[in-house]
Amino acid sequence: MRDSGSSIRDAWEAAGYTPDNCPVRSILDHVAAKWTVLVLIELDAGPRRFSALARALPDISKRMLTQTLRELQRDGIISRQVFDTKPPSVEYALTALGQSLTEPLFGLVTWAELNREPIFAAQAAYDAAG
Amino acid sequence: MRDSGSSIRDAWEAAGYTPDNCPVRSILDHVAAKWTVLVLIELDAGPRRFSALARALPDISKRMLTQTLRELQRDGIISRQVFDTKPPSVEYALTALGQSLTEPLFGLVTWAELNREPIFAAQAAYDAAG
DNA sequence: ATCGGAGGTCTCATATTGAGACCAATACAC
DNA sequence: GTGTATTGGTCTCAATATGAGACCTCCGAT
Numbered sequence: 001m002r003d004s005g006s007s008i009r010d011a012w013e014a015a016g017y018t019p020d021n022c023p024v025r026s027i028l029d030h031v032a033a034k035w036t037v038l039v040l041i042e043l044d045a046g047p048r049r050f051s052a053l054a055r056a057l058p059d060i061s062k063r064m065l066t067q068t069l070r071e072l073q074r075d076g077i078i079s080r081q082v083f084d085t086k087p088p089s090v091e092y093a094l095t096a097l098g099q100s101l102t103e104p105l106f107g108l109v110t111w112a113e114l115n116r117e118p119i120f121a122a123q124a125a126y127d128a129a130g
Numbered sequence: 131m132r133d134s135g136s137s138i139r140d141a142w143e144a145a146g147y148t149p150d151n152c153p154v155r156s157i158l159d160h161v162a163a164k165w166t167v168l169v170l171i172e173l174d175a176g177p178r179r180f181s182a183l184a185r186a187l188p189d190i191s192k193r194m195l196t197q198t199l200r201e202l203q204r205d206g207i208i209s210r211q212v213f214d215t216k217p218p219s220v221e222y223a224l225t226a227l228g229q230s231l232t233e234p235l236f237g238l239v240t241w242a243e244l245n246r247e248p249i250f251a252a253q254a255a256y257d258a259a260g
Numbered sequence: 261a262t263c264g265g266a267g268g269t270c271t272c273a274t275a276t277t278g279a280g281a282c283c284a285a286t287a288c289a290c
Numbered sequence: 291g292t293g294t295a296t297t298g299g300t301c302t303c304a305a306t307a308t309g310a311g312a313c314c315t316c317c318g319a320t
Contacts, residue, residue: 007175008232008239009186019189025168027242027249032162038155045137050298056139059149061278066299076252086286087297097248102138104241107234109138112157118227119157122206180267191309196268216317217266263320268313275308282301289294 030075035060035068037105040094043078044102047093077101160205165190165198167235170224173208174232177223207231 012022019025030036035057042048042056054065069092072078077098081091094102142152149155160166165187172178172186184195199222202208207228211221224232 008171008236009175012171019187023246023250024239024242027246028167028239029164031238031242032164032167034159034162037158037162041138041142045139051296054298057149061280062299063279063301064277067277074253074256075249076256077249082298085297087284089297090299097245097252100245101241104234104237106138107237108161109154109158111231111234112154112161115227115230116153116157119205119207120153122227123204126204126206181265184267191311192268193270193310194308197308212267215266217315219266220268261320264318266316268315270313271311273308273310275306277304277306279304280302283299285297287294287296290292 027075030071031077031101033068035064036072037109039065039068039072040077040098040102040105041109043092043094043098044105047091050090050092053092072098157205160201161231163198165194166202167238169195169198169202170207170228170232170235171239173222173224173228174235177221180220180222183222202228 012024017024038057038060039053042053048056050065050069053069054060054062057065060068069078069080073080073092075097076095078092079095081093083089083091142154147154168187168190169183172183178186180195180199183199184190184192187195190198199208199210203210203222205227206225208222209225211223213219213221
């Protein structure tokens, strides 16, 4: 329970959100997805071309990279600009909206970094206990 | 690019993290998973029994609820306490570690709430353009 | 007697994801 | 001029993850 009982859940209830009708859930589904976070972290370091992203994240398939980028573009979080080179190259970059997202994202990543010791310790203890 | 070029990615590179060897990625995979976020939001409102969670999140299957709870328990983010009632009941609650996680999580959720208008507008524009 | 709820597990159907071939146009090495 | 590589994808097929729902034991209430 967080400070004095005002929880996210209570706020959602007050706003009349149900699982079927929760705008935040639908956004979170995109933003908190596995590859999304990693792509955004990479783009936070600067604009990147498709193949540069693919090289930076060697374990994502082109298929999922494309899909992730399309979704983020549709949400207005990243921009996609085609350059008329031969062959044409495509540059992805964070929009202003996307840049505003990196701050809370930073919070999560920092938390993970700060707490990796206790987490790994907890995992080891759990596995040892069976 | 965020203020003066210090990005998450650069920090990871400096720390020598590769995709295969990135402790933060492995933690993020758990924390930023679809159901994890929703379960944590519910538990942030207070301890809950298994079936209470199932009722609060009607669109998660028991199977995935169990799996999500086990994973969070293994990470030391939630605790699991069995009460010797008949039939026995099980209560899940955030640990101190879990409570510390709700703050950055709050950040993300708040961002989603704050920006749902521009996001939905961007989606509509994208879909209209084809 | 049977119905229900507690907290799961198990199986099987479906959805999502990954691996990798393929594409057209061009540039560069040879 | 022939071969190879790069660009940003798409397509197919196999592997994996998820969802739906039956099933379990133990009890108390009807």
